[in-house]
Amino acid sequence: MKDRIIEMLEAIHPGIDYETTGSLIDDRILDSFDVVSLVGDLMDEFDVEIGADLMVPENFNSVDDIVALIEGLEG
Amino acid sequence: MSYASLAFAGFVALALVLYYIVPARFRYVILLIFSYVFYVMACNKYVIYIIVTTVSTYFIARLMERSDVSLKAALSKEGIEKEAKKALKKQNKSHKKTLLTFALIFNFGILAVLKYGDFVIANINLVKLNVFHSTSFLGFINPVLPLGISFYTFQSMGYLIDLYYGKYECEKNFLKTALYVSYFPQIIQGPISRFNDLSKTLFSGASFNSLNMKYGLYRIFWGLFKKLVVADRVAVYVTNTIDRYQELRGVYLLIAVFFYSMQIYGDFSGGIDITIGVSQLFGVKVTENFDRPFFSKSVSEYWNRWHMTLGTWFRDYIFYPITVSKSMIDLGKKCRKLLGEALGKRVPIYIAMFTVWFTTGLWHGAQWRYIIWGLLNFVIILISTECEGVFGRINGFLKWEGTFIQRLFRVVRTFLIMSFLRVFDLSSAGISQALFVIRKSLTDISLPALDMMTELGLDEKELKAAVIGIVIMFVFDLIQRRGSVTDRLMRAPLMVRWSLTAALVIAVVIFGSYGPGYDSRAFIYLQF
Incomplete structure (x- = not known):
């Protein structure tokens, strides 16, 4: 899952070391346009529904945060 | 009864005495009684509207809670398959969605009829006259707008949306729900409080604390x-x-x-x-609700610091739900394919922003000048987002990035933009008056x-x-x-x-x- 998410992020915003970066939102590496695009891709890829209540920086600051978000929704 | 009146001071003093006399567990009841006395004094029989919103909010909240409890019981049964669990969750969500939709339509429906009914009728009549040349006009409703209806409706519906998302548990005590909706110090003009924030202290029946008194009185006098x-x-x-x-020199209008x-x-x-x-x-x-808004360096920053509870309400309950809705996600994908990644990904966000600013304008009043005012804010924020690169290059050329002069320039620019936009708010005669005032105040300058x-x-x-x-x-x-x-x-x-x-x-x-x-x-x- 992690590798697939990194691929998606690369497609939206290339040139970032997503493995190590832990402040994608706080450092404004991803803007709101990127996050909404990513949410669409994640919903399709993992067949989950990401509600408006989950649109908080803590869920998108790192790849691990995104993985945890998807796993939480799948569980 | 205005908050800035001696009558209100007396009202609060009486409420305070009773509040601290009764045992802590009943203190919220004193607040509720005073909230309803305050409301009835202001609105008389129209108190019925706030009662209707309170009752509907309470019962929908309890029904959503019951749905969650049933789900929990079903999920806790042994040997239940993962797929079955998923289906149960989906079913629960769908049930809660139906309940929420009913509450939203019902309560925003009341607000829409009372606040916007005549505006819609006026526009229908205008279309009838100008397009169909018909003079059989619809009659106006001329409703009495209950005190704080926008504030308590937004606050109550925010509470139900939070419950739908399962952010916290619902309030089981009807009287406490009634107090949350009607709490008198904020009924006139907000802020639009979140239940999980306000409830922590609203129902706790705090003990008398001299520091609270001092801080409270300073704040009131300020x-x-x-x-x-x-x-x-x-x-x-x-x-x-x-x-x-029309008759005054522009400088007086500018002032x-x-x-x-x-x-x-x-x-x-x-x-x-x-x-x-x-x-x-x-x-x-x-x-x-405010964080020194006139020191903002951009219009979007200004809106993060002015009437903050309304801004976060729109963000959480309109902006995000639109951007992550299935139809908008699908539209975003189509646009990314058609227009390319950079441009396509902007479409859903800008549609959501447009909706937010249209609604913000409408929230301020049922007139076109408010809608124009809201949309002008949207246009300015859109331009500043799209021209970020150009502004960056200009700043690089001027070599003033991060300097005090640049900050001052941005603060003054934001203040000027917001002040001139407010002319639409000020001009009760409509858009043409607003444009006239802006033009004259900028061109007819004298001492x-x-x-x-x-x-x-x-x-x-x-x-x-x-x-x-x-x-x-x-x-x-x-x-x-x-x-x-x-x-x-x-x-x-x-x-x-x-x-x-x-x-x-x-x-x-x-x-x-x-x-x-x-x-x-x-x-x-x-x-x-």
Whole structure:
């Protein structure tokens, strides 16, 4: 899952070391346009529904945060 | 009963005495009784609307809770498959969605009919006349708008949406739900509190605390200063000037434009200070609604610091739900394919932003000038987002990135933009009046004459009091940047503390602008 998410992020915003970066939102590496695009891709890829209540920086600051978000929704 | 009146002070004093006399567990009941007395005094029989919203909010909340409990019981059964669990969750969500949709349609429906019914009818009649040349007009409803209907409807529906998302558990006590909806210090003009924030202290029945009293009273007097010394004083000039906008020189209109910014800030944030201060007397913590907005460096930053609870309401309950809705996600994907990644990904966000600003305009009033005002904010934010690169290059050329001069320029620019946009809010005669005022105030510049200023309601003494009041208001905001002014005051030597306290009280009593019969002007946001 992690590798697939990194691929998606690369497609939206290339040139970032997503493995190590832990402040994608706080450092404004991803803007709101990127996050909404990513949410669409994640919903399709993992067949989950990401509600408006989950649109908080803590869920998108790192790849691990995104993985945890998807796993939480799948569980 | 205005928050800035002696009657209200007496009302709060009586509520306080009873609040601290009764046992802690019943204190919220005192607040509820006083909230309903306050409401009935203001709205009489129209209290029925807030009761209807309260009852519907309570029962929908309980039904959603019951649905969650049933789900939990079903999921806890042994040997249940993962797929079955998923289906049960989906079913529960769908059931809660139906309940929420009903509550939203019902309550926003009431708001829509009462606040926007006549606006819709007027526009239908206009279309009938101009397009179909028909003169069989629909009759107006002429409803009485219940006090604070936008505020309590938004607050209650926010609570239900949070429950739908499962952010916290619902309130099982009907009386507590009723208090959350009707809490009197914030019913006139908000803030729009979140249940999980307000409920922590609203129902706890705080013990008497002298520090809370001191902080609360300081905050109330500071609010009164902003309202009575600044807002109500310049309001006289603003009203007189706008009434005679066609005959006056542009400079007087320009002064009115700036004074209106001060008026609305003093009036609204002053009212919120009173709300927060009064709440503090009861040990209730109400969310802050302003963060020194006139020191913002951009329009979007301004909106993150002005009427913050409305902004976050729109963000959480309109902006995000639109952007992550299935239809918008699908549209985004199509646009990314058609227009390319960079441009396509912008479409869903801008559609959501447009909706938010259209609604923000409409929230402020059922007139086209408010909608135009909202959409102009949207256009400015859109331009500033799209031109970020160009502005970056200009800043690079000027070599002033991060300097004080650049910050000052951006703050002044934002203040000017927001002040001129507010002309749409000020111009009760409509969009053409607003455009006329803006054009004339920018092109017909001359030195203002004191005689004319006096004629418009501000003689030399009044003008000095207004300007000094505005300067004090801004200096206070400037100091506030480095932490709470009240905290500093509390730490100050006794003499300094007493002197400043006396000065504040005297300023309110002596320099407050008291209208005819010592009745302060109604708060501007009361009409929303």
